[in-house]
Amino acid sequence: MPELRKDPIIGRWVIVSIERAKRPSDFKAARPEEEESGQCPFCEGHEKQTPTEIFAIRQADSKKDKPGWDVRVVPSISPKFTIHGGLDRRGIGMYDIMNPIGAHEIIIESPQHLSDISQLPKEKIELIIKVSAERLIDLEKDPRFKYGLLFKNHGLKAGGSKATKHIRSQIIVTPVTPTRVKEELRGSLFYYRYKERCIFCDIIRQELDTETRVVMDTKHIIALAPFASRFPFEIWILPKKHCSDFMNIKKDEINDLAVVLKTVIGKLSKALNNPPYNYMLHTAPFRRDERAGYWTTIKDDYHWHIELTPRITQVAGFEWGSGFYINPTPPEDAAKYLRETEL
């Protein structure tokens, strides 16, 4: 009998196949090597091919837009949002529009032409996490921006580019809080009003207790396959100590997060034969204390986390029409496979 499971945060239902559960080998179909079609603008030595850098971690004697860096942040070559101008909110008849004011930055995660974050040593991943937090802290200062979304597209099917596989993540800053984040914020508030506890903290407690869905546990960071996973091998990574804003991440947490990212993504690549995947960081909105429409308990009721989703099934009409997902691999099985994958 398939199971219907409800996401405790936003209330979304998921159908989980139990009897005909799919194993990693069912998804392991040979993936054609994705050819890169261009010269890579992100490699060390090609700094002139990107827009001028915004920030970089560099060797002491190196100069801006020159070699000698570890992590480099540049504006997107094809930005979806522009930094200049006013929002100019207005109506056209019954419709509402505004200008796409925001920022779109690329975090180049290595000077070498690597294609997966698990290929980097732990210390370099720590730098990437620090730079990501610092960019968000800087972007929050602009009062026009409401939200910063950090995400990664790995592989063509996950929206990665054809031109180059060079490892990088992106930050898009928007003048509105995105729908998906609003749903989580509202769901967490609802739970907090009822229980006076953070729902994510409660989830972590229950998962540590039952253990079946835990993929990896460290002192400060946990990786788990959520009870109502939408996708096979979906993984969430959370700080164990309550914290609403990723920007407040502590040094110890950065260290553990680097280990967890490296290990979990390494295991995923091994178990599923380098699958395309996305991950995205959900954190609390910018400067919410000064804005209408937010509440004062977000600090207590929301909990930052990273959602990591392999793209190994096709999202079809049913999912688009219903917002209701069919997951062929129970999260308990996914967590077990990943725990048992040796690197």
Place this chain on the structure above:
Amino acid sequence: MSQLRKDPITGRWILVNITNPKRPEDFDLRPQAKKGGTCPFCAGNEKMTPPEVEAIRNPDTGRDTGGWLVRVVPNKFPALKIEGDLDQRGIGIYDMSNGIGAHEVIIETPDHSKDLGDLTEDEMRNVIFKYRSRILDLEKDVRFRYMLIFKNHGLQAGASLEHTHTQLVALPIIPKRVIEELKGAANYFNYKERCVFCDIIANEKQEKLRVVSENSNFIAFCPFVSRFPYETWILPKTHARHFRSIDDNRVGEMASILKDTLARIKKTLNDPPYNFIIHTSPVRDGMNEGFHWHLEIMPKLTHVAGFEWGSGFYINPTSPEAAAKYLREVK
């Protein structure tokens, strides 16, 4: 230059490219060749599917044999099972229930070489009659709260069998996407005392910019807040909350506009993968004040990436105004 647009129904924002829209030839489009081979949906292979639920057949033919025009069978690998109780329960902080529901396949034609848009208007009408009759039948089961009709065309749109077919899933809950539309429509109705979909139709008819085609009872247009390039919606022009209440005359008009729209999309975009879904009111829950049933066609031309997944905020490289113009002008 791009523009941020807000969906008047759900409140979702999208980003649309208005000055430099992606044209049909800018997408990496290759026509989808059919592989053929043994197919459980072809005439003559009726024994390969579970026993048929309903069919439109020639008078002298028997159940589960050849001689049918449209055939409905249970899905051989159903997402939900029809037998049993929901048994809603909690496990610690989590809630769950058994996966009870119905999952049927409407085989639109016995001819493997055809797509839905290649059918004649009469054949298309028969398919829509089956959508209606299956919903009316499944609604009798009090465990079901929602009927979702959807179609996956092409591998990238999730079709596992290439023989053209539509699916119907009867659900024990109202899906989230539908609740968002129901709530949005109810809010609008509370404020304006009008249906938001009727207002959109009036607006589109006046502006004409996004209209693809029209007949006396239906309109096809690219929504102002299209999430996907070349997304097209079909709506009945008179207010109607339930698809299942469509009368025979309107079934004919719906067949004609659906055939025309699918043909335009196929021609313009070189037979792209697409999904369509019908959003109608829940079976018996009410909460549909100001709701208006409709069909959403979503060509799958781009990959949904981390930004969309993480934000629910879509970036559409082709403005609906440009898309509608291409679809209108295609011969």
